[in-house]
Amino acid sequence: MTTSKELVSKFNDIVLTTYGPHQAFKQTACPMSCGADDLVFVFESSTAPHAAAVIVTCLQVAEQIKDWSNAFIVVVSDVRLAQAKIKQHFDDYKTHDLEWDAVHPSAVLHHTVKLGEGCRVGPNAVVGANCVFSENVTVRAGAIIEHGVVIGADSIINANVNIGYGSQLGQRVVVQAGATIGSEGYGFAADKQNHYHRVPHTGRVVLGNDVQVGANSCIDRGTYGDTSIAAGVKIDNLVHIAHNVEVGEDTMLTAQTVIAGSTKIGKRVIASGQTGVLDHLTIADDAILVHRCGVSDNITSGGMWAGSPAKPFKEFVRGLALHKKVAKLELQIKQLSKQFPVK
Amino acid sequence: MTTSKELVSKFNDIVLTTYGPHQAFKQTACPMSCGADDLVFVFESSTAPHAAAVIVTCLQVAEQIKDWSNAFIVVVSDVRLAQAKIKQHFDDYKTHDLEWDAVHPSAVLHHTVKLGEGCRVGPNAVVGANCVFSENVTVRAGAIIEHGVVIGADSIINANVNIGYGSQLGQRVVVQAGATIGSEGYGFAADKQNHYHRVPHTGRVVLGNDVQVGANSCIDRGTYGDTSIAAGVKIDNLVHIAHNVEVGEDTMLTAQTVIAGSTKIGKRVIASGQTGVLDHLTIADDAILVHRCGVSDNITSGGMWAGSPAKPFKEFVRGLALHKKVAKLELQIKQLSKQFPVK
């Protein structure tokens, strides 16, 4: 059990005020199914539970529930951000506290590998020649790290990931299970018989600090230079990032997004699920690509874009109304034709 | 060789009648390329072969071919279902009869693992602490099962799958190669600098009886509670199911479908290839999503839906005709304008 006093003390930089007597809690939980030992995060007063020990919420909700609630109420300005920070602190999966030895005897490490303090390598994982890991790097079971890979402190490589030779990963990088980083790019040259010959890809993949790569996603290596993913970028599952792509800081690429070769994605871009972006394009900072956006030309300003080919969101919405417009035109024409029959 | 007598005796609950003298067969085959030792399933009289030993078909086809065919003809009411059951019985891959030892010496099992009778664990597979497998569970080579996973009887985990800690799998579950189950969900909170902070996901993935998960598909764990896939759901390859999603019984999700976070999919829903469903939606039982449906609002009734944004199928088809309608309007306007020139 943790006391709400400890909570307030640990997070006093984000606590605006509190209501009610102090309580103890065991874990975080969902407001819809919480019990008397739980800390919950409440976004709307309608979902505030009767049972929780501690409620973290905004000022407006707190005002509405403080009279009837028995919970210790912690007021913060950003409930979602508080949830991320508090849950990370009190109720995270202990990702570094595996059931296995620090370096499992079944793991295969080349004799030239350099491991920082606190590194863990799971059963049947493989780490190639000249890899260098900073402190507290975790490589889970079955992950294959090829030669010359450098990984920053506190990074986590999950099960069955493959990190291709020469890749550079920053600090606190998380690669979810089954992802493939540093596969050869899809670059070929056709001869006169239309047979394709591969262009060898000898560039690297470089991931900045705090990058997350989702399960079974793929990032191909560059042809000569780097495919580079800047700090803070969060990539969802089953995303494809082709050779030579550059992705700017704090961009989010949601599930099954495809970024084709050599395209430059700006900072703080958000691509929703199944977005597709063609090759050799530039996407402006702060662009938000929604409704399965199909981008076939440069996007020169931020804001929302939708549809395929991508257009500003307002134009996209107008396009959806085309059907109704045509129906109205048909009616008008019918009336006109009746009145003035074509001779 | 199996005799058609054995076949009829084994499946007498689905055999309506038979024609011709008994025959023996060696395996099942495709009508287009079968030989004299084969049992084939025939859906239309035009594809009935001259060479097969046994033909399983419906009454209508049987009436058309029984006079010229030398095969032993087995009449059933549902040929496709008969194919599933008969091929499973007489001509399936012996999934449990691997070339390897029951538990291969290279597999790594935590000392706390409990294996039911008849379980098999392939080479270089890893099974974590406190896992409990019922009888006849097969874990193929290179699969990584994290701690606390419970798997029901007769389930099959194929090569290089990752099952995250705490996942619960029912009986007769099949997870195809390379799938990732129980990866952390894509949930982040932005701070004022627009840096994203992960919300730890401590929920589980729960798969009901008879669920199938396709190759290289991903199912993320819930934030607090479960991502749950009900009994009988069949998921194709490269499908993404986000955190907190619930999928109802006997639903089919075809290749590259994306279901975003917290969405509830009904029972017996069919999503065709590359369907996308946004987050926090509800899809009614018996909805059929076709033509790369992009669902951005609740679907409140069954039947066919198509297009992006999703609309009832009839409306979608009307939308396709818009082009012709506009061409007709242009012609009418042209005629009117000619007759009554705008002054």
Next chain:
Amino acid sequence: MTTSKELVSKFNDIVLTTYGPHQAFKQTACPMSCGADDLVFVFESSTAPHAAAVIVTCLQVAEQIKDWSNAFIVVVSDVRLAQAKIKQHFDDYKTHDLEWDAVHPSAVLHHTVKLGEGCRVGPNAVVGANCVFSENVTVRAGAIIEHGVVIGADSIINANVNIGYGSQLGQRVVVQAGATIGSEGYGFAADKQNHYHRVPHTGRVVLGNDVQVGANSCIDRGTYGDTSIAAGVKIDNLVHIAHNVEVGEDTMLTAQTVIAGSTKIGKRVIASGQTGVLDHLTIADDAILVHRCGVSDNITSGGMWAGSPAKPFKEFVRGLALHKKVAKLELQIKQLSKQFPVK
């Protein structure tokens, strides 16, 4: 260092002429960031660098740069093809020169496996019963090859790939990391309660010579016969090819393309990213599917097709202009109605 003399001598079949004094180079590089030791491929005169030792380019560019460039200039008719061949020769990743033993002691090989000369099997890889590999086959770490797989000479199976039992691979096949070949197809029969029963898939996957399969892509095995990928086909990352599909020679399937069951794709077809093709269709030779083509009917001739449902490219472009047409009609109607008010 390699001398440009060696280069010209090795590739004299493609060198049309040369300019300038011979030079030595160390590696290939990108024109935008090359140094004095580099060989670069230049496609346009505007990107010709001042620093490179050797420039490979076309006649037109050579004429424009030969007076000011200090590089040794090699003129070829197809710069892209020259890049593929020259980079393969002088600056490829030495895919067969791994840091590990030829057959790593941690790899598990069934005692019946037959390895040709020069084969390499990486750490923790698994090779099943009765597999037969020709010479110089490389199987990287963590790859799982099931029983009865035949692999032609000089093929490369990358990390964590799964090749299902009985698959047949030609020569010089490359399977990128995390791909799944020979998983069971998505074929089920519903009973009256709408429960699905799997149809066992006992066919194979057959890959011709020079096929490439991208990272985390999936190719399912046939129901009875083969899923077959002809010689020279290049498949990108995260592509799904269903059971019984046939793909013709030298076809390119770009990232996240889905080909549904039993469809026949012609020769030299190009499918751009996120293309979807429904089941049981035929796609003509030389068809080019662009703009996220959704193919729901046969494509009977080559040339460009776009949109969903797929239409000839010209028609697709006309469709995009529908919005403008309707706006024009609205204006015309407004004018007519003003002049001749509906009574």
